[in-house]
Amino acid sequence: MQEPTINALVSPEGSLEILSNHEVSRLKDRSQGGLYRLFRQCALAVLNTGVETDDCKALMECHADFDVRLVPQPRGLKLELINAPAHAFVDGEMLRGIREHLFSVLRDIIYSHSIPQSAAGFRRDDPEDLTNLVFHVLRNARVLEPGRQPDLVVCWGGHSISQDEYQYSKEVGHQLGLRSLSIITGCGPGAMKGPMKGATIAHAKQRVKNGRYIGITEPGIIGAEAPNPIVNELVIMPDIEKRLEAFIRCGHGVIVFPGGVGTAEEILYLLGILLHPDNADLPFPVVFTGEKENAEYFEMIDKFIRNALGDEAASKYEIIIDDPVRVAQTMKKGMKEVETFRRAMQDAYYFNWMLKIDPVFQLPFHPNHDNMRALELHRDQPVHLLAANLRKAFSGIVAGNVKEDGIRQVQSKGPFEIAGDPTLIKPLEAMLAQFVAQNRMKLPGSSAYRPSYRIVSGAA
Secondary structure, eight states, rough: OOOOOEEEEOOSSSOOOOOOOHHHHHHOOOOSSSSHHHHHHHHHHEEEEEEOOOOOHHHHHHHTEEEEEEETTTTTTEEEEEEEEEEEEEETTEEEHHHHHHHHHHHHHHHHHHHHHHTOOOOOOOOOHHHHHHHHHHHHHHHOOOOOOEEEEEEEESSSHHHHHHHHHHHHHHHHHHOOEEEOOOOOSSGGHHHHHHHHHHHHHHTTOOEEEEEEHHHHHHHOOOOOOOOOOEOOOOSHHHHHHHHHHOOOOEEEOOOOOOHHHHHHHHHHTTTSSSGGGOOEEEEEEGGGHHHHHHHHHHHHHHHHHHHHHTTOOEEESSOHHHHHHHHHHHHHHHHHHHHTOOOOOOTTOOOOOOGGTSSSSOOHHHHHHHHSSSSSSSSHHHHHHHHHHHHHHHHHHHHHHHHHHHHHOOOOOOOOOOOHHHHHHHHHHHHHHHOOOOOOOSSOOOOOOEEOOSSS
């Protein structure tokens, strides 16, 4: 049955009221170099806030007649929405949270595409310039709050989790909120929504009036992980690499719940950075946690990490099973250590400038069949570079699973091929098989998972 739609004229909600003629032209430009298609895709995703889907291509096709147009006004601008999903409205009025997200999308797309053009000498392959871009997008979105003590916990985990796993993530969020800690996630459902929901109740109990529920996403993933309704600060980073950097630059610690390939990608990104010698003494609490039934899952993750990256990588995190209170206490203690260290080093609380990130983690990886087949998955390289290449392998699988362009490539040319050192590839294949068996590749109730990858023998 066709979903009800509505036409509406929407005013800004505090994020962006004024655009230049050049910015308006770019947003209206429907050619390959214009921003219309990108803006339409992200706008449609936030209009589906609270709708659980993990197929960006299907979402776009389901709403093929949706359109968004800029309407200049004497005192600013409005957005005209054509055939917008009716569930984003109540009695003809758009939900305020969705309206905020809609203009956050407009704000971030305009800003992140303006900086490289307006900044003199900006280089897309320069590490310092890329970090500055991340900083400026976050600052423009008002995510960075000077003077606020470290309290932001990044929560990573799967969008496709069981109800019990969801309840556990919610209880962890509740314990974090009772200790006045706030939450950053990828903004979607599952383990991204649970901690936020738990924290909202705890913040109410503690009368925390400035609790933060920050969602950081990027255009390729937002259609597959539309913002959950609790997100009160939404940021659209230009790509997955800048999204991941934003998490660890503005977050003060990380909790990882059970998940699939996206979660594995995030873990490898984080460990690859923490393994850099320049970051050896930098406090950054990391906890892997789940309920009792998840003990084997984390044993599998731990075994894979120790085999691929060694025991030093495993020393960067603590595994805590079925103990939300201890998880929250560990994070609270870690926040104090972060605060003490940054005060001593005169580093900002709101942005981790001291963290060293190798350019290999910053430069965008474009998953296609040639790039996936050419990944250097062997041990004859520094361990942080191996982590980077393994991260790219998982990033490609994510693209083939849920991103519109990746799905089209797999449908057109078949699964991405992954090859390399058998001592790395065999454990990788086994772990991916477990993700599939545990339904961590697709939302419960959706159609059966068709692998976007194929493990092939022989080195790349």
